[in-house]
Amino acid sequence: MYALVDCNNFYASCERIFNPSLMGKPLVVLSNNDGCVIARSNEAKKLGIPMGAPAYQYKATFEKYDIRVYSANFPLYGDMSRRVMSILSTYGTQQEIYSIDECFLNLPDTGIEFCEYGLKMKAHVEKWTGIPVSIGIAPTKALAKAANRIAKKFPEQTKGCHVIDTEVKRIKALKWLDVEDVWGIGRRNAAKLRAVGVRKAWDFVNLPQSGVLKSMTITGWNLQKELCGIPAIAMELIEKRQSIATTRTFDADKADFEEIKERIVTFTSMCAEKLRRQHSLCRQLMVFVETNRFKDTDKQYNPSILIKLPFATNSTLELAEFAVNGLKQIFKSHFLYKRAGVVFMDFEDDDHYQPSLFFNSNPKHKVLMEKIDAINHKYRKDVIRLGSQDFNRHKMRQEHLSGQYTTKIQDIIVVEI
Numbered sequence: 001m002y003a004l005v006d007c008n009n010f011y012a013s014c015e016r017i018f019n020p021s022l023m024g025k026p027l028v029v030l031s032n033n034d035g036c037v038i039a040r041s042n043e044a045k046k047l048g049i050p051m052g053a054p055a056y057q058y059k060a061t062f063e064k065y066d067i068r069v070y071s072a073n074f075p076l077y078g079d080m081s082r083r084v085m086s087i088l089s090t091y092g093t094q095q096e097i098y099s100i101d102e103c104f105l106n107l108p109d110t111g112i113e114f115c116e117y118g119l120k121m122k123a124h125v126e127k128w129t130g131i132p133v134s135i136g137i138a139p140t141k142a143l144a145k146a147a148n149r150i151a152k153k154f155p156e157q158t159k160g161c162h163v164i165d166t167e168v169k170r171i172k173a174l175k176w177l178d179v180e181d182v183w184g185i186g187r188r189n190a191a192k193l194r195a196v197g198v199r200k201a202w203d204f205v206n207l208p209q210s211g212v213l214k215s216m217t218i219t220g221w222n223l224q225k226e227l228c229g230i231p232a233i234a235m236e237l238i239e240k241r242q243s244i245a246t247t248r249t250f251d252a253d254k255a256d257f258e259e260i261k262e263r264i265v266t267f268t269s270m271c272a273e274k275l276r277r278q279h280s281l282c283r284q285l286m287v288f289v290e291t292n293r294f295k296d297t298d299k300q301y302n303p304s305i306l307i308k309l310p311f312a313t314n315s316t317l318e319l320a321e322f323a324v325n326g327l328k329q330i331f332k333s334h335f336l337y338k339r340a341g342v343v344f345m346d347f348e349d350d351d352h353y354q355p356s357l358f359f360n361s362n363p364k365h366k367v368l369m370e371k372i373d374a375i376n377h378k379y380r381k382d383v384i385r386l387g388s389q390d391f392n393r394h395k396m397r398q399e400h401l402s403g404q405y406t407t408k409i410q411d412i413i414v415v416e417i
Helices: 010-017 042-046 059-064 074-091 114-129 141-153 167-176 186-195 201-205 209-227 257-277 316-330 364-379
Strands: 002-007 027-030 037-040 068-071 094-099 102-106 133-138 161-163 243-254 280-291 304-313 337-349
Touching (some): 010 027, 010 074, 133 141, 141 161, 141 167, 141 209, 167 201, 186 209, 243 257, 257 280
Parallel strands (some): 027 068, 133 161
Antiparallel strands (some): 002 133
C-alpha cells in the first residue's frame, strides 16, 4: 500500500505556526517581488481569491476583507518541509519526496490497520511541527492521490485520512473524481477526454486500452492500470535533481544590459551551488529574458538560448561565462525586461566524469569552489561572490516578509515570562 501525504495550505500553515493570531483569518502568500498569489488559506479561498491573482489588482479586496498578506518566505518553508519529511520517512519502507509539501510512502505490508496508521502519522506531524496534513492510502500511487483528494474534500468524515482498500471504495472514488483532477491527466488530455464524453475517472478506466495508448502513449496506459489497482508507476527514489533553475521577476522593468547581466550571473551562481551540493556536473544550460507581458503598450520580446557546453562543469566561474555569452546573443536594446532566468540540465555525477582530450574544466576550480562553498556555508550567506555580482543577492521586493524563525538566529522567537 502507498500513502500520499500532503500538507494543507502549506505556505499559509507555515506562517500560522509562528503567528497563532492568524488562525481562522484569511491569509495569502505572494510570489517573488510580491507579484501574485501563490498560496491561500481556506478562508481566503472562500472569499473568492483565485490562485495567481495579481496582488495590485486585489489590493482593495485584501483591505476590504482584512486579508493578511505575506511575501513568500522560502527559507522558512524549505526548513519546515525538511522537518515534515524527516518525520514521515520513519513511517514508510521507502519515501519519494514529490514536492515541497507532499510525498509518497511505501507502507509496511504486515501488521497494520491502515486508517489507524495514517491517523497516527497525521497526529505525529501536527504535534511535532504544527503543520496539518491530509493522507490518502491505496494500492497504487494514482489511487493514493485520489484518496488524498477525498480526505481533503471531506475532512469531517475522513478526519484527514482516507483509505481505498476495497473494490467498492475504488469504484466509488473513481465515479466521484473528475477526469481533470486525476493525477497525471493534465489540462490538454482532460480537454481531449471530455471531447469524447469522458467526464469522470471511472469513464477513463473503461476506455479501450488501444485508444489510451494511441492518444496518451504508455504514460496514459500506466495511469489507467494504476486506477484499476495495478501498480505501474514505480517510486522515484533518486534524490538528485535532473534540472536546476533560478528565475526571477524583477522589481522594476530593466533595459540596461549590465543590470540584467548581473542578475544572470547571480542566478547562475545560485544554480551552481545547488549543482555542487548534489555532486553533479552540467553539460547544457539555458538563458532567457522576458518583457512584461502585462503591458500591452510595450513591445514584446521573449528570447531564450540553449548552450551546449564543450565540457561538463560545476564551476561558477565557467558557468557564469557561458551564461553571459548566451545573454549577449539574445539581448536586444530598446526593450524593457521584466523577468530572466537560468536553467541547468543534462547532468552527470562528478565522480563518473571522463575528461576529454582537448576541452576540460579548469582543475584548479574544483578546490576553489569547495573552499568558497565551505566559507559561505559557515557564515550562512554568500560572503564570497563573483565581482560582477551585486551585494544584494536576491534583490526582490518583499514588503510583507515574516521572520526566518528556524534558520536565522536573529529571527528566533523570544518568549517573555
